[in-house]
Amino acid sequence: MTATATHRHADGHLPDPAGGPAYRAPVQDILLALDVAGLERVLALAAYAHVDRSTLVSALEEFGRFAAEVIAPTDRIGDLDGAHLDPEPRRVTTPAEFHTAYRMYVDGGWGTLPFPTRFGGGAFPSAVALALQEMFASANLALSLNPVLTQGAIEALLRWGDADQQERYLPHLLTGRWSGTMNLTEADAGSDLGAIRTTARHDGALGWRVSGTKQFITWGDHDLAENIVHLVLARTPDAPAGTKGLSLFVVPRRILSSSGLPGAENAVRCTHVEEKLGLHGSPTCTMVFDEAYGELVGPRHGGMRAMFTMMNAARLSIGVQGPAVAERAYQQAHAYATGRVQGRVRDGEGSRPARLVDHLDVKRMLLLMRTGTQASRALLFATALFGDLATHGDHPDDRERARQFADLLTPVAKAWSTDLGFASASLGVQVLGGAGYIEETGMPQRLRDARIGPIYEGTNGIQALDLVTRKLGRDGGRWMRELLHEMGGSPPPPRSPTDPLSAAYRIYDRSLGCLASTTEWMLAKLDASPDDAIAGAGAYLELVGVTVGTWLLLRRAAFAVDSGVDQRARCIEEAEFFAAEVAAGAQGLAQTIVVGAGHLDMAVPPSA
Template sequence: MPIYRAPVRDTAFVIRDVLNYQRLDNIAGFADLSPDVLEAILDEGAKLAENVMQPLNRAGDMEGCVRHEDGSVSTPKGFAEAYRQYCEGGWMGLSSPAEYGGQGLPYLVHTAVGEFLSSANMALMMYPGLTQGAIAAILTHGTDEQKQTFLPKMVEGGWTGTMNLTEPHCGTDLGLLRTKAVPNGDGSYKISGQKIFISAGEHDMAENIIHLVLARIEGAPEGTKGISLFIVPKLKLDKAGNLGGPNGVSCGSIEEKMGIHGNATCVMNYDEAEGFLLGAENGGLKAMFTMMNEARLGVALQGLAVSEAAYQNAADYARERLQGRSLSGPKAPDKKADPIIVHPDIRRNLMTIRAFNEAGRAALLWIALQSDIANRSEDEKARQEAEDHLALMTPVLKGVLTDKGFEHAVMAQQVFGGHGYIEEHGMSQFVRDARIAMIYEGANGIQALDLVGRKLAQNGGRAVQTFFKTVGDFCEEHRSDEKMAPYTKALKKGLSDLQAATLWLMQNAMQKPDNAGAASYDYMHLFGLVAFGFMWARMVKVAQDSLAQGAGGGAGFMERKLTLGRFFMERAMPETSAHLVRISSGADTVMALPAEAF
């Protein structure tokens, strides 16, 4: 049976020692987050993940969700009770504003605990995960009345939320959507249409579900300019905000999926359902992107979370499975064979996964911290820089971590050999669950295009130049430090490749847009390698300083950081050169074949 242990120590190391979160005690939420409080939150989150969520993961995958004749949906056995414990523990409102019942703690902490819970049970955690995005959209774009009506119940977890974008004929190109909204004359609208792939669209875990639905008001302009966003509750509310009768919202079916079987991914039918405009008329995409950007970081976290869970199971198996002898001589002479952990190829798999996991975790926590600064700091310059990092890195983290999450799940499965292909070991579920994260909330090819086509040029390239300076300044600051040389030299080479790729795009993409399209995917992964290398260099510097000061009993932990960081710089960072070569080759061969030749 699969196991999971939350990486509490590693997470605390990043938050406390690498990011030095206590320097921000002048920002709302940070003053209340003492090291003791942080440790307690991480410990309790780990217990919830390990003891409540993880035991339901494989059973939920096997049982799945069931739609009944009346359109209601039952989640797998134990899911509703686990969700109740999640809500009673105050986890839904961990970083939500206190005025709506939340605890107001940093989003940084929410992200840290979110990794634990998603590693333990990705499908179950999608129910509150979608709610978090809906909360963000209403908080940012809702009227005072809408906030007071919906947010307290959503923050406490009594009501959950969804996002409804995709239609049968319309995925990424939302300008084609057909769902319509007809004004009722009293401020409400009749919403009619069909949405597909709606995660957590119907279930038995909350008393109401608040759907955020993209639709076109009658007479609105064609394309994306005429899209509006609406709040459409499953159950209507009376004027006092109390639950009333059913709305014209129903689950037509549950999608039969490759993975995340424990999450009800629904076809949702809207038949003149009562809805309320969220944000400005025809401003639906702007409002929805608030939710989507939060969701994209949540999906990036899922990629990391599945990779971590798969790694832990593979590492455990590799320590126990006896097969063959070490190439350098027996390591367990008292046994008939050595554990497979002695074999270089097994170690290559495990070291690769772990090195990316630890860098990815640090990068996600760094960007979560930027979100806190962007949304809570009173320093305008600090907010702007944080917003730049957040906008730039969101598509990078979503694309790279989910690509790597699937790749690593497969690598971990490979460690098991034939047993990895057998369901009882649970590795198949990690592979199947990880696959969706590369697709939803904008397929990774779209993330790459967003990065190259929008984020690089935004504000005159300010964000990417800030990133280049941040990484370059770090390398320069430690240029004379011999102990840091193996890390900073590799990082500086990767940064040089990234800058060269950026310059090539500036010179070749404007006159020939296909060059940007052909280069975008490699550029995204090149950017990710440099970002992860930067995080490794930062972690290594902290570890070296700690060792120089005696490490306080944590010498083994710090030494492992140096080894993993060295592995990343030697085995992963050189790939930046290959990405640069592919980027610089342009689009000619990519676009050369006529369509009928495929």
Template sequence: MQYQAPVDDMMFLVKDVFSLTERLGDIADFADFDEDLYAAILEEAGKFATGVLQPINRSGDEEGCQYNDGVVTTPKGFKEAYQAYVEGGWQSITADPNYGGQGLPKALHVLIEEMFYSANTSFCLYGSLTGGATQLLQAHADEATKQKYLPNLISGQWSGSMCLTEAHAGSDLGLLKTKAEPNDDGSYSLEGSKIFITGGEHDMAENIIHLVLARLPDAPAGPKGISLFLVPKFMVNDDGSLGERNGIECGSIEHKMGIKASSTCVMNMDDAKGWLIGPPHQGLRCMFTMMNLERLSIGIQGIGLGEMAFQQADAYARDRLQGRANDGEAPAALIKHGDVQRMLNTMESFNKAGRALGVWLGSYLDETFHSKDQSKVKTADIMSAWLTPIAKAYFTDAGYETCTIGQQVFGGHGYVREWGMEQHVRDCRIAQIYEGTNGIQALDLIGRKLIGSKGEYLKVFLSEVNSDLVTMPDSAHKNQVSELLTELEQLSETIISRSASNSEIPQLVACDYLHYVALVTYSYLWLKMEVAAQGKLDQQSAFFFKRILTRTLGLKASIESEL
């Protein structure tokens, strides 16, 4: 089945639900953009996803990346698709125009990224890492480094990677051992090995810019002793041309359950030359600029795959004849069976709310990075910090559930390769693991964002939502959302209070708490969409409130059992 980019649904969010041109209207960087431009870009992104990326998705999965003596070859068609991607300007969407970017809002880019993840998740990952590397350098590099590296990263002529994980350390970056020794010329020599490096080596871009965490000789122990370095695959001469090969090479690639066309590399550094980015021992703080953007991107992976799974399951359910319907029709299309309707409605409930949260979070990131109003920046920064772990973890948990539900609609045909559903399940599974496991995201939400801020981040979230609620017409769903927000505040206060005397509580309830907060947030967004749609989404909204939101009852009971 051919992917159908949900451009109308996306523009409904852009125009009617969030009114992006108004919301971002006081930001000078976005003053020249309007809804017609946004719609045109989304239309073209949909065509690229359908016409270029989807046709090489299954073949890319079957062929996978190939490794031979340090060289990684991507599947047939990927180099050509990447060249079309670069020529189409898709890598430069949100980047700084001063270095060749288009400077469009992140709130729009999340929708483009969703389409690309739907059509070809493995391919989309290469650009995602490059975009994160670009944003990190924009935020933390000196001007000379920006001039030297950003234009080619932004165009996509070069790609980027994020080198964090080491075999002995996993998610505990404080244990990393990669060393960086200073050289007389201001550079550093790096020694060490990194694993699970997405896009660490491939044949699509002429250079790869690795952002590497390592320790200086005088580094204190733990995460406060980590510095960040830029390590190019090929050295870059002063005139911008490429020089000799650097001492960073791919030792092997992983053989994985899914995303097989994405090269996941072991990267070995032997006297690799690098340059310090940001202050010494502040590398983890700098890297979080990239990590948080990647966490949102990986969350969007869950939505993209969930949307593709829904489209295929919905089409199959309308075509497949099976059993007797309630009206006596036999054989009847699967779509006429109540349990199949339940499955499809569940998938759609997650996809639509997740997409809305992606745009909402994207708009806060736009304010954080671009607004000159310091009051707005402070609020947007807190909202971005609060919503990012929710987006990463819940988009991917719900995305994986959505993909498996779609597989279930297909029955036995969902388990065999012919229909493509099993690839979605395999490709989606990793999204709950990388960029910080979903358990780590939950601990971040409850530990750093809730307890660590003494409830301040939650108060800002509640204030933002409640101030919007008062503008909405009265309804049963509005009352339901208001009650849940009050319940969330009370439950959170209890968690903060009880955790002061029992440090185990955050660990025990973190995942349930994140899911609870996510569903409360989804209830607000479904209400917001329901109001904006003026009756056209009432049936879908009602399903969410009756059948999905009730999960909060069990989650709350589970949390309270530990308090």
């Protein structure tokens, strides 16, 4: 249920404005994850010659402070007050505190960071922008969605918009003075976009007229930006059925005047804002387009390809909500578990009062949260850096290889990370015990907000299908085999039994073996009996996530030791823990994968 302003005291203050301990931006951990993922290699590319490391570190630190001091204090207010559709004038309003934070975000130029300089951007690697998104999402997940959607719209216009559209829309979207939306979903078209019914008819020199109803549109209407630029999938009269008949249109909320400024209101309005489990500060809108003015973006009937540009960027942005939520939940759970005393633990011959964290079960929960955060963060940044290499790599072969790795890993980064984020929020509730279930502690908000991650931007089930049926089989499975080869060779496994990580490497080797054998099984089944492959797709995606995550944590430990960073002892322990607690489950996942679809050959029993 969306909470209302009645949660405030008469003087307008909230009972507990913080909703848990203050958020601290984990800038050092983020920087280390970027380094492990290959930041140095990307910064060496000609496209990033203007980005020096110290500027990049300063940007992360400054944004970390902004996220902690300005954005995070608005999080609970957004949860309690929510966004509302005011009947007259029919506009969505957001809490006053959002306005201040958003204006400072715009004034700081943070939204421009990864985009081309010719439109006012900073041309930083997209992985660095993803790091900023993580901190924003930790600080206030609901508000962070606004720039996420804007950045997706920018990506689509950069790739598919014509020069005139780019000129008119991009500079304003980059700053965030205008925001963007993504309009795919309709009542009968969710996972199945081929069922979209929204239409667009050509109106001569007046452009296109878009009509239809979209639902669940994030930040579809609001009062933070001067204009809202909707990117809408619609069907032209001559269109073939299914996804092949979709075209992409840009539909501004206010039509641009001849001077390029927002002018007359367009025929698009928000008719409903959903009440939902979490993300109360993010308006989820029903949008009605009634012969609204629109412009075609990219080729007619090329809408799906254009929308995929937007969705691919957005999938990593949604994926990073996993570690973002997990980090925030961990910070709170850690503070609570080190402060509260319950029961006793053994101490030599006797016993002593125990803090929660002294109990092995609680310690395990905290470490699962902690290491899952580090592993998924590393996976997301690695995927984003492959994307940067795919665009700007020096050699065509490097670009192609990086593009294939990014394509393979994107669904894993989205699905595995958001599943881990929700699991971590749930562990956070568990660590706090009864207090974890009490709204005023702030922990329930973590859980409620995190639940959407596995659903939107293509459900995690759809991500698994994408991995297995669209990505894995490319070029006969070549790219997953190449990735496995790379994962078997770097860093060189330490074989000395005295190495603190030797046990972790043994577990990792087994996990890698499971992934190699199930990959071959999947490739064979994709041809021979696709249902068997599809039945195992979710477990296969998880196995990829677990194995790549372990690989990256081992690389992180090796990197930390080699470079002598302060966190090196912690990195070794975290890799050991993750291997023992998570990667050790790889064999179970492998067994689930190869069960196939036989046991699903039964009717689902009636419910009553």
